[in-house]
Amino acid sequence: MGVFEAIGSDTHEEVLYGHDSVSGLRTIIAIHSTALGPALGGTRFFPYESEETALRDALRLAKGMSYKSAAAGLDLGGGKAVIIGDPQTIKTERLLRAYGRIIDSLGGRYITAEDVGATTADMITISKETQWVTGLPDAYGGSGDPSPATARGVLGAMRGVAERLWGSDDLSDRTIAVQGVGKVGSSLVERLTKAGAKTVVCDVNEAALQAVSSEYGSIIVGIDEIFDVECDIFAPCAMGGAINDHTVERLRCAAVTGAANNQLETPDQGDRLASRGILYAPDFIVNAGGIINIADEMHGYDWRRAATAVDQIRENLRKVFDKADQQSIHPYVAAIEVAKERIAGIGSINLRRRGHRP
Numbered sequence: 001m002g003v004f005e006a007i008g009s010d011t012h013e014e015v016l017y018g019h020d021s022v023s024g025l026r027t028i029i030a031i032h033s034t035a036l037g038p039a040l041g042g043t044r045f046f047p048y049e050s051e052e053t054a055l056r057d058a059l060r061l062a063k064g065m066s067y068k069s070a071a072a073g074l075d076l077g078g079g080k081a082v083i084i085g086d087p088q089t090i091k092t093e094r095l096l097r098a099y100g101r102i103i104d105s106l107g108g109r110y111i112t113a114e115d116v117g118a119t120t121a122d123m124i125t126i127s128k129e130t131q132w133v134t135g136l137p138d139a140y141g142g143s144g145d146p147s148p149a150t151a152r153g154v155l156g157a158m159r160g161v162a163e164r165l166w167g168s169d170d171l172s173d174r175t176i177a178v179q180g181v182g183k184v185g186s187s188l189v190e191r192l193t194k195a196g197a198k199t200v201v202c203d204v205n206e207a208a209l210q211a212v213s214s215e216y217g218s219i220i221v222g223i224d225e226i227f228d229v230e231c232d233i234f235a236p237c238a239m240g241g242a243i244n245d246h247t248v249e250r251l252r253c254a255a256v257t258g259a260a261n262n263q264l265e266t267p268d269q270g271d272r273l274a275s276r277g278i279l280y281a282p283d284f285i286v287n288a289g290g291i292i293n294i295a296d297e298m299h300g301y302d303w304r305r306a307a308t309a310v311d312q313i314r315e316n317l318r319k320v321f322d323k324a325d326q327q328s329i330h331p332y333v334a335a336i337e338v339a340k341e342r343i344a345g346i347g348s349i350n351l352r353r354r355g356h357r358p
């Protein structure tokens with residue numbers, strides 16, 4: 001497939017290929033939409049097997065960012081950058097600064113942040129060449145680690161789910177199965193414990209498991225066993241694709257609400273959840289706390305303002321569930337519709353913001 005065909009199939013605005021022969025930098029920056037504002041999305045540093053795979057990943061992720069930011073009510077578009085190569089071997093100051101210059105050439109149409117293979121330290125290096133960087137540490141005027149904000153948003157979403165299912169947002173004595181207790185999962189377990197919930201956890205990282213178990217009294221189960229746990233809410237907080245052919249029929253929960261990206265391995269898993277009477281809270285609505293927090297950097301970061309915005313996730317989710325009910329569609333489809341409607345509706349009156357910080 002040619003590049004124009006790939007870009008056009010999902011109506012992306014622009015794709016920039018950048019190269020630096022000295023450092024070996026090969027980057028693809030995909031801008032899906034700037035209708036609502038600058039395209040914000042992280043830099044993924046990964047040894048892609050081919051340029052085509054890298055392009056496809058950049059295009060897919062950029063579109064996902066458009067939807068996530070639009071549905072979260074942010075004045076941001078969607079973009080994503082990939083750097084082809086193993087970050088352990090090819091990452092150098094020269095490469096990152098050359099990459100920063102390429103971002104700078106876009107004049108603010110694309111704003112970067114951390115993603116797989118990139119670190120906060122990398123963002124500091126990139127910021128020497130361009131102002132269009134977010135996810136900087138507190139000491140640099142940034143918002144620091146987004147994970148606590150993401151966990152805050154997930155907890156709010158769970159309260160919304162509880163209210164919808166059981167008529168009360170009280171999570172005390174509810175049992176939540178948390179798959180993955182890394183940065184977001186462990187912060188979520190802490191918040192759930194404070195809310196009075198019981199947690200059942202799994203992880204491949206034994207130290208992470210022991211930490212939450214001793215701190216919060218979580219019950220530990222195996223990484224395959226988590227799908228059979230009888231619980232009120234299952235919270236995928238590890239890798240994508242947790243809901244798949246092997247797991248969807250096993251779940252013994254009333255709802256799925258978690259932080260992981262791309263929780264449904266294929267869209268039809270959403271239908272299978274629905275047919276089993278399990279309420280699915282769409283991942284990109286639930287896990288928007290991180291991007292909401294990062295977006296606040298563009299106004300000069302203030303955690304209270306960011307937290308207030310993160311707390312809107314519960315209301316955003318309510319609108320998605322209402323739309324799904326009214327139109328008899330799956331919540332995941334309703335979430336995409338909400339995002340597209342906002343891009344079309346607000347995007348058309350927001351043109352003056354293009355290329356500028358909101």
Ligand SMILES: NC(=O)c1ccc[n+]([C@@H]2O[C@H](COP(=O)([O-])OP(=O)(O)OC[C@H]3O[C@@H](n4cnc5c(N)ncnc54)[C@H](O)[C@@H]3O)[C@@H](O)[C@H]2O)c1
Pocket residue numbers: 146147148150179180181182183184185202203204205208223237238239240259260261287288290291
């Ligand atoms: N960090 C954020 O602010 C943020 C924002 C939005 C979405 N997300 C998504 O949330 C998820 C978690 O993010 P994170 O920042 O906490 O990552 P993390 O790497 O800190 O934590 C992930 C945890 O999952 C564990 N894990 C890996 N494979 C597993 C398996 N098969 N079973 C159980 N546990 C497994 C890892 O050992 C790790 O402890 C990811 O999918 C991420 O893309 C994170």
